[in-house]
Amino acid sequence: MYIPKHFKVxxxxxxxxxxxxxxxxxxxxxxxxxxxATHLPLQLVKKxxxxxxxxxxxxxxxxxxxxxxxxTVLATFQGPHAYISSSWYEQENVPTWNYQAVHxxxxxxxxxxxxxxxxxxxxxxxxxxxxxxxxxxxxxxxSMLEKELKGIVGFQIEIQEIQAAYKLSQNRxxxxxxxxxxxxxxxxxxxxxxxADVMASKVRSDTD
Amino acid sequence: MYIPKHFKVxxxxxxxxxxxxxxxxxxxxxxxxxxxATHLPLQLVKKxxxxxxxxxxxxxxxxxxxxxxxxTVLATFQGPHAYISSSWYEQENVPTWNYQAVHxxxxxxxxxxxxxxxxxxxxxxxxxxxxxxxxxxxxxxxSMLEKELKGIVGFQIEIQEIQAAYKLSQNRxxxxxxxxxxxxxxxxxxxxxxxADVMASKVRSDTD
Numbered sequence: 262m263y264i265p266k267h268f269k270v271x272x273x274x275x276x277x278x279x280x281x282x283x284x285x286x287x288x289x290x291x292x293x294x295x296x297x298a299t300h301l302p303l304q305l306v307k308k309x310x311x312x313x314x315x316x317x318x319x320x321x322x323x324x325x326x327x328x329x330x331x332x333t334v335l336a337t338f339q340g341p342h343a344y345i346s347s348s349w350y351e352q353e354n355v356p357t358w359n360y361q362a363v364h365x366x367x368x369x370x371x372x373x374x375x376x377x378x379x380x381x382x383x384x385x386x387x388x389x390x391x392x393x394x395x396x397x398x399x400x401x402x403x404s405m406l407e408k409e410l411k412g413i414v415g416f417q418i419e420i421q422e423i424q425a426a427y428k429l430s431q432n433r434x435x436x437x438x439x440x441x442x443x444x445x446x447x448x449x450x451x452x453x454x455x456x457a458d459v460m461a462s463k464v465r466s467d468t469d
Numbered sequence: 470m471y472i473p474k475h476f477k478v479x480x481x482x483x484x485x486x487x488x489x490x491x492x493x494x495x496x497x498x499x500x501x502x503x504x505x506a507t508h509l510p511l512q513l514v515k516k517x518x519x520x521x522x523x524x525x526x527x528x529x530x531x532x533x534x535x536x537x538x539x540x541t542v543l544a545t546f547q548g549p550h551a552y553i554s555s556s557w558y559e560q561e562n563v564p565t566w567n568y569q570a571v572h573x574x575x576x577x578x579x580x581x582x583x584x585x586x587x588x589x590x591x592x593x594x595x596x597x598x599x600x601x602x603x604x605x606x607x608x609x610x611x612s613m614l615e616k617e618l619k620g621i622v623g624f625q626i627e628i629q630e631i632q633a634a635y636k637l638s639q640n641r642x643x644x645x646x647x648x649x650x651x652x653x654x655x656x657x658x659x660x661x662x663x664x665a666d667v668m669a670s671k672v673r674s675d676t677d
Contacts, residue, residue, distance in 0.1 A: 262505070262506060262507060262508075263507065263526070263527060263529060263530035263531065263532065265527075265529075285550045285566060285568070287495070287545065287547075289497060289504040289506065290504070291499050291502055291503075291504055294499055294502065294539065294540060294541075295499075295540070295541055295543075295574070296497040296498070296499055296504050296542070296543040297470070297543075298470060298497065298543065298545055298572060299470060299471065300470075300547065300550070300566075300568050300570050300634075301566070302552070302566050318471070319471060319473070321471060321473075322471035323471065324471065331502065332502060332503070333502075333503055334504070335503075335504040335505075335506065337495065337506055339495075339508065339547075342493045342508070344510070344596050346596065346597065346600065346604065347604050347609075348597075348600065348602050348603075348604045353609070353610060353613055354613070355609070355613075355614075355617050356593070356596065356597075356604070358493060358508075358509070358510050360493070360508050362508050364506060366503070385564070388552050388554070388564065389554065389556075389564070392554065392556065394556055395556075396554065396555045396556045396564070401555075401561070401563070402561060405561055405562070405563075406563075409563050426508075451659040451660075451662065451663055452659075454659065455659055
């Protein structure tokens with residue numbers, strides 16, 4: 262991903278936190294040069310000093326069969342994004358689009374049955390634990406799980422390259438920056454609202 | 470994209486409308502088998518009986534140099550997405566993730582200077598026309614535009630393949646479907662809220 266220096270993020274804890282909160286990603290591989298993409302909930306896992314992206318897809322999805330021919334696959338994660346009108350700047354300029362994105366690259370392999378069960382159990386913990394009646398692994402009947410497990414394939418990407426871009430008007434002066442946040446709130450669009458919140462949180466953390 | 474039959478969308482007008490409202494897409498190409506992705510506002514344009522995706526990127530972004538070696542590139546568009554807890558179903562089942570995605574494939578070429586100007590002018594119309602003080606093409610100074618135009622590259626993808634998936638719990642019974650919408654509203658998450666709205670609109674259009 263092309264990332265001008267203003268927008269580059271290299272703090273790995275920030276990147277982990279971003280993926281934790283924007284974990285519905287896209288897995289991209291290629292077959293004979295043609296890109297193939299699947300939209301999936303993914304997890305970023307740290308084991309010793311290495312990072313891995315894990316996930317699962319339908320057995321019927323032919324994408325997992327492309328892992329073998331690929332030296333590297335790509336997992337992308339996107340946060341909120343919003344149109345930024347040039348009318349929100351003091352000086353004349355062109356409009357743009359703000360966004361947050363993280364791209365992770367590495368070789369992929371399939372998970373064993375036991376590894377897949379552990380990964381799914383972690384996934385349930387993440388999305389169910391806080392609920393009033395959480396449906397965790399142990400609550401699901403083994404007959405149903407056995408059937409479901411036959412229909413999916415688990416995979417793991419060993420991360421060898423991380424690219425992270427936060428395009429949040431960091432290259433604008435303070436007055437423009439504050440005005441952009443205000444104008445985003447006025448857009449009456451959930452994505453613009455979320456972008457305003459992200460930009461506002463960055464102001465706060467800079468002045469802490 | 471692997472699309473089970475419940476989730477497949479083939480109505481081209483529906484797909485055009487989806488892209489019109491979810492136009493911040495991802496352009497995916499490959500270099501020597503490695504996928505490269507850029508997040509960009511894109512437009513779907515119909516000319517006679519053919520469809521084209523148009524857009525532009527920074528001249529400094531090396532991705533446009535991969536167009537020549539690629540037989541086909543991929544433009545993806547994503548709508549709202551949300552976790553669906555299995556506790557929202559009457560019958561025991563596993564959780565899932567609902568989403569909307571459109572993938573468009575075809576060969577890409579660079580736009581001429583004149584084509585790029587037309588495309589940018591259309592883009593400004595789309596995002597500025599409804600504003601109180603719209604900044605349209607004619608309002609921008611030519612000296613600024615000339616400078617900005619030197620920093621970007623326009624491109625066009627001739628669409629040869631369309632894949633569209635709406636994974637919206639269409640495979641659930643009416644009681645589950647209505648309950649999922651209600652539970653999504655309770656999630657206090659803007660993406661879940663948007664997914665609830667999309668699902669509710671589909672119920673309405675079915676009963677029209």
